[in-house]
Amino acid sequence: MSVLLSTPGVDDLDEVVRALAEWRREGTPMQLHSGDVGFYWQFGSEVTAAALRTWRREGRILGVGLVDGPDLVRLAIEPEAREDEALARQMADDVTRPERGVLPTDKAHVEALWEGRFREVLQEDGWELDEPWIPMVCDLSEPVANSGVRIEVVGPERVEDRVAVHRGAFDGSKFSVERWRAMAAGTPYADARCLVGYDDRGEAVAATTVWSAGPGKPGLIEPLGVHRDHQGHGHGRAIATAAAAALRDMGASSATVCAEGANTAAAATYRAAGFQARPEVRDLRRIGW
CATH class of the missing domain: 3.40.630.30 (Gcn5-related N-acetyltransferase (GNAT))
Incomplete structure (x- = not known):
């Protein structure tokens, strides 16, 4: 089944927040948290919705992105989908092509803090490692x-x-x-x-x-x-x-x-x-x- 990229509306925000909260589990890597969206909410619900991207298959959210500035998207993925080849390739294609409406410029940064197929596909396509982050627990x-x-x-x-x-x-x-x-x-x-x-x-x-x-x-x-x-x-x-x-x-x-x-x-x-x-x-x- 196809993986579809979309920008949620205000009425979809609660669903996105629930998905991000559900994906946070002990023993899994850090990634975009529902609190990250919560802090972004300072700009209002309409701006927050416009900054979000979701990847769905048959209506189910499998990936979420927060466009946090002109050249950065911060991502989260359903833990069971980290090795999903079709999802990885669709997300990689969407963040790579400016016309898809995720990252609008050729200069771009992706925050994806988990190991898995998505990061591998980006690196295979020429993306480079950037600045390090240290998860603290x-x-x-x-x-x-x-x-x-x-x-x-x-x-x-x-x-x-x-x-x-x-x-x-x-x-x-x-x-x-x-x-x-x-x-x-x-x-x-x-x-x-x-x-x-x-x-x-x-x-x-x-x-x-x-x-x-x-x-x-x-x-x-x-x-x-x-x-x-x-x-x-x-x-x-x-x-x-x-x-x-x-x-x-x-x-x-x-x-x-x-x-x-x-x-x-x-x-x-x-x-x-x-x-x-x-x-x-x-x-x-x-x-x-």
């Missing part, structure tokens, strides 16, 4: 140590602290109260929490959002940051520890995050918080065909 079968700082779960009444830390942690960020409200209105946020860490003077110094995929499944930290004015004091370790504890409270089996291979400080922060590094994986790139 914290097992939540046992209680998590206390973070050592005051952590608050924030909602609409204190969202300004969440936004201020985010903008102070990520240069050029345009995150805002309005974007937070759009994100919080999205379906994935029903299984999410925003955490803010405060120092001894009561100043908001670190923040994160954690996303559950359901009880017994790996949760996601996306994003996590320390305000630039408060870096170097252990607040990153503290908020990462708090994120893991929050996910455990929500029933997650593990806390997961991917650190850029070049960002050794981020990887060290997660290690200090009890996360274990998995073997690095690389994006794939195509430049100027």
Whole structure:
């Protein structure tokens, strides 16, 4: 049967989110998480739907892509379909040809963090390995140590602290109260929490959002940051520890995050918080065909 590429409508978003959550299982590689879509929801449901791509066979979703910028698609695939030859070739063809409406330029990057036929087909077709990522995992079968700082779960009444830390942690960020409200209105946020860490003077110094995929499944930290004015004091370790504890409270089996291979400080922060590094994986790139 044919594999069909499509762009979902707003009414299809819940189905896409459910598929991504279902595919997150212990022992399987990291890939696009329902929380990644949840964080993207800050741009609104219509923009989020327009950024998504699905690959279906007989109506069943087998692959999902999030077009996260002009030259990057982040992908997930049903775990049982990793060696599906027809699916791999169709997805590879769709991300390679700009006219298919996935990656509109010749310069393109694919984030596919699992080993399988899809990555093999892309490399056979001339795609090259790109920058490394380090998957980090914290097992939540046992209680998590206390973070050592005051952590608050924030909602609409204190969202300004969440936004201020985010903008102070990520240069050029345009995150805002309005974007937070759009994100919080999205379906994935029903299984999410925003955490803010405060120092001894009561100043908001670190923040994160954690996303559950359901009880017994790996949760996601996306994003996590320390305000630039408060870096170097252990607040990153503290908020990462708090994120893991929050996910455990929500029933997650593990806390997961991917650190850029070049960002050794981020990887060290997660290690200090009890996360274990998995073997690095690389994006794939195509430049100027």
